[in-house]
Amino acid sequence: MSSKLSTFICQNCGTETSQYFGKCLNCKSWNTIVEEIKSKRKKNQDTKNKKSLAFNEISSKKISRFTSGFREFDRVLGGGIVPGSVVLLGGEPGIGKSTLVLQSAGKISLNEKVLYITAEESLEQVKIRWERLNQSSFDLKIFAETNLSLIIEEIKRINPSFAVIDSIQAIHNDEMESSPGSVSQVRACSSELQNLAKDNNIALLIIGHVTKDGALAGPKTLEHLVDTVINFAGDNISSHRLLRSIKNRFGSTFEIGIFEMLEEGLREIKNPSSIFTNKENISGVTTTITNQGTRPLAVDIQALVNKTFYSNPRRTTTGISINRLHQILAVIEKHVEIKLSDFDCYIATGGGFEINDPSSDLGVAISILSSLKNIPPLASSAFIGELGLSGQVRKSNNLRTKIEEAVRLGIKNIVVPKLEEQLNNNFQNLINIKEISNIKEAVDFSLSK
Ligand SMILES: Nc1ncnc2c1ncn2[C@@H]1O[C@H](COP(=O)(O)OP(=O)(O)OP(=O)(O)O)[C@@H](O)[C@H]1O
Numbered sequence: 001m002s003s004k005l006s007t008f009i010c011q012n013c014g015t016e017t018s019q020y021f022g023k024c025l026n027c028k029s030w031n032t033i034v035e036e037i038k039s040k041r042k043k044n045q046d047t048k049n050k051k052s053l054a055f056n057e058i059s060s061k062k063i064s065r066f067t068s069g070f071r072e073f074d075r076v077l078g079g080g081i082v083p084g085s086v087v088l089l090g091g092e093p094g095i096g097k098s099t100l101v102l103q104s105a106g107k108i109s110l111n112e113k114v115l116y117i118t119a120e121e122s123l124e125q126v127k128i129r130w131e132r133l134n135q136s137s138f139d140l141k142i143f144a145e146t147n148l149s150l151i152i153e154e155i156k157r158i159n160p161s162f163a164v165i166d167s168i169q170a171i172h173n174d175e176m177e178s179s180p181g182s183v184s185q186v187r188a189c190s191s192e193l194q195n196l197a198k199d200n201n202i203a204l205l206i207i208g209h210v211t212k213d214g215a216l217a218g219p220k221t222l223e224h225l226v227d228t229v230i231n232f233a234g235d236n237i238s239s240h241r242l243l244r245s246i247k248n249r250f251g252s253t254f255e256i257g258i259f260e261m262l263e264e265g266l267r268e269i270k271n272p273s274s275i276f277t278n279k280e281n282i283s284g285v286t287t288t289i290t291n292q293g294t295r296p297l298a299v300d301i302q303a304l305v306n307k308t309f310y311s312n313p314r315r316t317t318t319g320i321s322i323n324r325l326h327q328i329l330a331v332i333e334k335h336v337e338i339k340l341s342d343f344d345c346y347i348a349t350g351g352g353f354e355i356n357d358p359s360s361d362l363g364v365a366i367s368i369l370s371s372l373k374n375i376p377p378l379a380s381s382a383f384i385g386e387l388g389l390s391g392q393v394r395k396s397n398n399l400r401t402k403i404e405e406a407v408r409l410g411i412k413n414i415v416v417p418k419l420e421e422q423l424n425n426n427f428q429n430l431i432n433i434k435e436i437s438n439i440k441e442a443v444d445f446s447l448s449k
Pocket residue numbers: 091092093094095096097098099100120261262263264
């Protein structure tokens with residue numbers, strides 16, 4: 001027996017209320033509240049005899065991860081897939097989520113039992129993709145179903161080490177009357193799947209769609225529920241695809257994985273620095289080396305500075321935050337004593353790559369001044385350093401790995417903050433390291449004719 005009750009749920013943040021509001025009281029978004037009818041669920045019968053334990057009574061098997069078949073994917077997961085963990089993979093429609101996961105499932109199935117549940121596409125559609133992807137495994141099992149209880153039965157029957165749900169928005173629990181993709185469905189389905197994964201030590205990968213503003217569709221609670229949240233996105237310009245972890249209970253969240261979408265599926269990019277840099281020596285362009293988790297990455301920074309025709313000069317950025325640009329412009333005005341209020345300033349990173357590492361400031365500043373003066377920066381150079389408000393160049397994290405990356409790329413000169421240790425000796429004859437303490441010194445060194 002089940003009794004129906006009706007609640008009102010914000011489809012954006014998942015907040016429940018007992019009456020309708022035009023605006024969500026929690027996340028303040030408009031017209032996101034929808035009436036959902038849910039059936040009262042039976043209480044779980046099998047309340048096992050659980051009791052608290054001391055640490056020495058708890059067995060701790062060392063987690064032995066297995067590979068996703070892609071080094072780039074493993075890196076983002078923190079070193080591979082953890083048995084019994086739940087990973088949520090989000091991404092915009094058509095970005096390549098199913099492709100990535102099907103390729104990975106194929107590779108994993110060479111060593112492990114794998115079940116791929118497709119709730120969006122038919123078996124035939126998946127087969128067409130599979131044939132395009134040129135996989136060699138014959139053991140991957142595909143199950144096309146949208147009903148949660150049938151899905152759970154099949155997972156229990158197969159008992160795989162790795163299972164995929166493509167996608168969480170397309171499946172439904174038939175004990176509930178709300179439609180697939182609604183907050184209560186997404187929440188109920190994922191928590192049941194989560195329990196199933198934990199109880200049976202199955203690694204579960206759940207695919208979820210993201211809305212236009214980049215948030216995972218459905219409640220934020222979904223992100224809290226799972227162990228790892230990964231986003232798959234394009235770089236706006238080319239066929240490259242970036243995998244980033246947003247949350248990871250088993251690893252760092254700064255890692256990125258880079259792929260290229262080809263006819264035969266996704267290919268890993270082994271030398272990513274080469275795709276975000278051009279190595280041309282022209283005015284307005286510098287190279288910086290940013291840190292992405294355990295990996296340094298060289299990225300170009302392009303600036304275009306023009307006399308303005310507007311009463312307020314234009315400032316736009318792609319790949320760095322606009323506030324960062326405003327701050328860098330203010331530092332230049334004050335400490336290089338160049339007036340920029342009459343100039344428009346546009347900044348774009350190579351491939352639109354999003355840089356959050358503050359040590360890219362110096363590269364941005366030199367690009368701006370190089371464009372303004374129409375002087376190319378010092379040939380074959382890279383710039384690293386965060387600009388302080390008083391014009392000093394602050395030290396950067398992982399400077400050694402950044403310099404090593406510059407050496408690997410064949411860059412001849414690198415402008416860096418004052419080095420703490422005697423790093424300089426390690427790189428003798430490999431690269432010319434110029435240590436500077438403020439922006440003025442950097443400008444004098446890199447932009448003199
Ligand atoms: N023949 C092909 N050659 C090259 N690329 C292709 C080909 N067919 C599909 N693609 C690429 O694959 C992408 C679709 O991949 P996929 O279906 O895995 O995306 P998805 O994120 O799962 O999409 P959805 O949100 O619809 O489930 C297309 O946008 C396109 O870039």
